[in-house]
Amino acid sequence: MIFFAACAANQGDLVADEARRVGGKDVRQTTSGVEFQGGIEEGMRFCMYSRISSRLLMALYIDEDTENDEELYDATLSLPWEEWTAPDKTLKVTLTTASCPWIRNSHYASLRVKDAICDRLREKFEGNRPDIDTTDPDVEVHVHVHERTVKWYIDFSGEGLHRRGYRPDEETEAVLKEHLAAALIARSEWKKTADSGQPGIFLDPFCGSGTLAIEAALIASDTAPGLMRKKPFAFQRLPLYREDIWEEIIKEAEEKHQKAIDEKDIMIYASDISPRAVSIAKEAAEKAGVDGLIDFKVKDFLSYTDEDRPGEAGYIVTDPPYGERMRVRDIDRLYAGIGETLTKVFKGWRATILTGSSDLLSNIDMKPDRTNTLFNGPIQCQAAHYIIYTDEERAAIVERAKAKKAERMARELSATEKIIYSKILSNYEKYSKEAAEEGVTCYRIYDADIPEYAAAIDIYEGKWINLAEYAAPSDVDPELAEKRLNEIIFVTERATGIDIENIYVKQRKSHKGKSQYTRLASSNRFNIIRENGVKALVNFQDYLDTGIFLDHRPVRSLIQEMADGKRFLNLFCYTGTATLNAIKGGAISTVSVDASATYLDWAIANLRLNGYPTDIENFFYRSDAIDWLWDTYDRFDLIFCDPPTFSNSKDRAMFDVQRDHYRLIKAAAMHLAPGGTLIFSTNFRKFRLDEDVRRDYIVEDITEQTIGFDFKNYGYVHRCYLIKNKVKVKLPPKRPRVRLRDTE
8 A cells, every 4th residue: 555644844754754663665755745655554553653744645546647627527436436435424525736737726626526436436325425524524535636647545544643632622823733843852852862762851941831841751751642542543434444453553552651651761841931831731741641751840941040950961942932922122032041041051951942933043142053944834933953062062162163273374375365365354454444433344345356356255243254256257267266266265264363164155146037036045044233223134044145235334324314204115125124224214104015025024024123013114015016116106205226137027027227217216206205205226337327317307326425435446336316206386377578668
């Protein structure tokens, strides 16, 4: 038989391991789960022991050449459904599709399948057919259609495998589900010790309703999830069910559990600041039968001391509050406090922290050893795993890093390295002094000053460097290009003193359309920088750009100066840094528009980082900026428009800033309130403002004053203009001239 175990995204490897442990063969991960082969015994064992899968289906039939609804009906009608169900059993049919152009309505297609099954059974049972039950059917048939391939499954597990029976069914999506808690634990370092036979200390200091601590206790005590099942499994209602095999599986699971209770030293601890939460968690643990294995207490994690720590070394696995559960200032303070408590009280421990808002991790002043992306229903969550070093471990690491750095610094520079080193050092000394005088923390120190070493080098907060290499011409030997890149990285560390581990290298080349927004990685590691009195999140690993354009620093400062009492519109808002400055400057309301959901989420996170509201006064719209301008009628006192040089959209022709800027400016100017100002900027170096713009509007070229000290030597990295509508004055009608007669 072929089984399909459904699971959440990024958990297929864990479920595949579960399938192998129960004897599954030919295990294969798919986009939405795991397929494996086995008999009835392996299927029942999987239902008994799986902690992470949500459902198990058994494949019945497959057709690889179905092209329309009628063929789907005919193929279903031809299958021997009388072998699996009968008129006295209730039925449910579900259907999913992927890349299937001939199914436009999956509900209609599922009805066709249901009709075919009922028509087949009516034919075989003298006109009788099963009743439909969509909540608790005796038999559930699931059909999956991929292009022309149709697979018919029968539900083998029934009610979701994640339902252990200790959580109320009516809990919201935000509550940590049992199988996600098990997956998070499986990713943690604690699970490795549990698998070794003697689990170490487990602590969840934000236990909430207790799911993580309960799942840890179930794992440590070898309590098979199937033993907790309240409802029968679906396979117990199928014709192939073997009660003798199932009884043997139950007996085996009970013996494993008893052996673990007798032999293991289980140390599970859970706490929460809320007495009510702890009370709920205790009640759930009692329902799960593990209340005697968990030590619960009411305690604020930020007030933990050495006396509260349950041991010298252990494992923290926790899901602190995030998102709408707390106010922005409070949650930022909480995560900063988590980092402080971990480094102060839990030296020598390991910690796994789950959050549904990955930017909050930037408040924890530690670098994760590794990360995982998990999904709690529709919520994408980030699991960060930390090693909390003891003073001795940290000192040893620092000494090793110092030794390696000293070795690099002592190496003799080559002739070419001396040239590039001298240039970067000279720039760094000059620009760092000017930055200190102006209170600037993020600035450029090099931009292809020496053509052979074509890269841009930006310093952030004196801690990090973003080194963007310009792609070498095709006639340059790739080995020579790589050699030059390594040289510039090496001398950048020497010139600035910033460790090579904090120098992030990217290759910058000409991009068009959506390629300019391509994700490079998925670290979700954000850092906080400061500018003009506001904070912003930057990411050095996941995208080509970091989240803030340094050349626009003076433009953002100008926006802050002009925004007091204004209604502000930010078109092509990117990560919302201009919006931050407008709010800081006293804007009474802001609107930010961008076509990218990723950047809008980033912009919202930036506002929350500064404690600015995101539900009133400041509004965000995911839309093509040009479409938005034509579809709305609001007026603004100050508009910032910084369009991309090129942009593609599936709904319109390609945007070219040189060709199309008049049309864009015209659309934006229609939204200017009387006396309002449009700040128009572009990074297209060959840009020339259309004469029609100068004819139809009042235009002031402010490019010179918006180029910062760190960009003045690199030409016009952008063009910037103040644009206003011309004031139309209606003159009174001319009076007729009267000629007076000459008089004597």
